[in-house]
Amino acid sequence: MTEKKLIGIDLGGTTAKFAILNLEGQIQTKWSIQTDVTEEGTRIVPSIIESINHHLDLYNMSQDDFLGIGMGSPGNVNHSEGTVIGAYNLNWRTTQFIKKMIEEGTGIPFFIDNDANVAALGEQWVGAGNNEPNVVFITLGTGVGGGIILNGELIRGASGAAGEIGHIVVEPHGYHCTCGNDGCLETVASATGVVRLARDMSESFSGDSSLKESIDNGEFVDAKSVFDAARDGDTFALSIVDKVCDYLALACGNVANMLNPSTIVIGGGVSRAGEFLAERIRKNFEMYAFPPIYRSTKIKIAELGNDAGVIGASSLVLNQTFLES
Numbered sequence: 001m002t003e004k005k006l007i008g009i010d011l012g013g014t015t016a017k018f019a020i021l022n023l024e025g026q027i028q029t030k031w032s033i034q035t036d037v038t039e040e041g042t043r044i045v046p047s048i049i050e051s052i053n054h055h056l057d058l059y060n061m062s063q064d065d066f067l068g069i070g071m072g073s074p075g076n077v078n079h080s081e082g083t084v085i086g087a088y089n090l091n092w093r094t095t096q097f098i099k100k101m102i103e104e105g106t107g108i109p110f111f112i113d114n115d116a117n118v119a120a121l122g123e124q125w126v127g128a129g130n131n132e133p134n135v136v137f138i139t140l141g142t143g144v145g146g147g148i149i150l151n152g153e154l155i156r157g158a159s160g161a162a163g164e165i166g167h168i169v170v171e172p173h174g175y176h177c178t179c180g181n182d183g184c185l186e187t188v189a190s191a192t193g194v195v196r197l198a199r200d201m202s203e204s205f206s207g208d209s210s211l212k213e214s215i216d217n218g219e220f221v222d223a224k225s226v227f228d229a230a231r232d233g234d235t236f237a238l239s240i241v242d243k244v245c246d247y248l249a250l251a252c253g254n255v256a257n258m259l260n261p262s263t264i265v266i267g268g269g270v271s272r273a274g275e276f277l278a279e280r281i282r283k284n285f286e287m288y289a290f291p292p293i294y295r296s297t298k299i300k301i302a303e304l305g306n307d308a309g310v311i312g313a314s315s316l317v318l319n320q321t322f323l324e325s
């Protein structure tokens, strides 16, 4: 008997990424389709089903070759019911019965969780988490998301909202957040948050800075421009990066003091700044973490890039099958 395979799906507002993986989390083949969000997102699930069935035909595989399908989705995911609601970038405003539709359409068991949790599982399993049982993941993208794995299990909490690290308040009465509160980590450490800080701080900076000049001239500035300028030694850009890293270190300190993970993995677009970012977070982390925790919790940059989603999604199948057996 050949080893069973897994299918991982990373559903986003512009593309849905698919992969077929072995039980060790290695990707054997991958593909993607565009996410068609028209007609209130009703075309999304049928096109996912069609794409899976088409690729199974293409590779001469059948339902029996698979242990299951796992998917990471935006929005509020009810993992036990297999439903999603409020995924606005997919135009899913009402409850979507994803599990039911995909299991009926493919004949393969299906599991789902939110995209940040799924990316956390991927990094914990075969990425920077080294398959250690206690790992926290923070993703710095358009927003800031998070996922917590303790004793090998994803922590979901009473309403499935555990691990919302982006909404830890790091600046009381700070910038207004999309969640309705003020001063959340997301308002200063997401890609848009970094730029907001840069614009605000540029008003009081009077020295020589190419970044400040770009902002004053109304040129396009994104998080990458801020980090690139800081790397080139621009003192104004460095002061923004230090501020962002201090906020991140504070959030990491609070999370670590409570959970003492072996690793906090930092991923998402902003984490492409790599060690330049990580070493600055580590420096301030020492100030905020209880000393025994500082000595045992590492801060690392994510390793899987765009594949974290499909890999972590596929691991939902294993976690679920393992729990049920």
Ligand SMILES: [Zn+2]
Residues within 6 Å of the ligand: 166, 167, 177, 178, 179, 180, 181, 184, 186
């Ligand atoms: Zn918030």
